[in-house]
Amino acid sequence: MLTDQHLLLRLTIMLVAFTGNLGSSFKQLLIQSALFLLFFLLEPASYLRLLHALRFILSFLTAYWLIATLLGTPFPTMLLFSLRLLFFIIVSVYTFSHLTLPRVLHDTSFLLKYRWGNALIQYLLATILFIQSFQQHWTASQTEFKHDLSARFWHSLKTCNRDTASISQKVEASIRDEQSYAEAKPASSLLGLTFLCLLILLGAV
Numbered sequence: 001m002l003t004d005q006h007l008l009l010r011l012t013i014m015l016v017a018f019t020g021n022l023g024s025s026f027k028q029l030l031i032q033s034a035l036f037l038l039f040f041l042l043e044p045a046s047y048l049r050l051l052h053a054l055r056f057i058l059s060f061l062t063a064y065w066l067i068a069t070l071l072g073t074p075f076p077t078m079l080l081f082s083l084r085l086l087f088f089i090i091v092s093v094y095t096f097s098h099l100t101l102p103r104v105l106h107d108t109s110f111l112l113k114y115r116w117g118n119a120l121i122q123y124l125l126a127t128i129l130f131i132q133s134f135q136q137h138w139t140a141s142q143t144e145f146k147h148d149l150s151a152r153f154w155h156s157l158k159t160c161n162r163d164t165a166s167i168s169q170k171v172e173a174s175i176r177d178e179q180s181y182a183e184a185k186p187a188s189s190l191l192g193l194t195f196l197c198l199l200i201l202l203g204a205v
Helices: 007-021 026-042 045-070 075-096 101-107 115-140 149-161 164-176 186-203
Strands: none
Touching (some): 007 026, 007 075, 007 101, 007 186, 026 045, 115 164
16 A cells, blocks of 8 residues: 555655654654554555664664763753654655655656656666665675674675666666556555645644
8 A cells, every 4th residue: 555655645744744853742753653653554564674774773873872871961852862763764664665666657757758857767766776776685695794784784785886787777678668657546645645634633733
């Protein structure tokens, strides 16, 4: 269901969530985060993707708490910042982790007739494929770099860079193949609009 939602609707939800995040209280962030996690039930694979994303920021959060503690930062401030960051990750997973080439191409096809639009779509598609490639190499290197996340990260990034030529070719081929464009399903978009309304209402609580 999440995969079939329109890209522009996803981006609208992300914009509303991030805008509200700037002034949200601890209670509002908890409620809105719970709402996203509830909608993840529509595609349980979202939880696994969220877990992978959280592993990337675990080291940063650990360092933040250590430095903030040494500087005497109030505990509520530290907790609120951490929750804002976690909320950012949750929203990003909701918005981007389910994107596919056919989905993006259909939802942005109106931009392809413009030169700047074509370049923008190619960049977006290449970014999506690059991230997917990085995730594959990251998973494949788990055993080899089990105890050294930094080395594992740079190894995955370096290996992923070798896929640049093939990613470029795949993007160009996908844009030319209009038969592969996937239309958004009305039920999924209606569900997304419902989610957007709930997000706005809960942001006012």
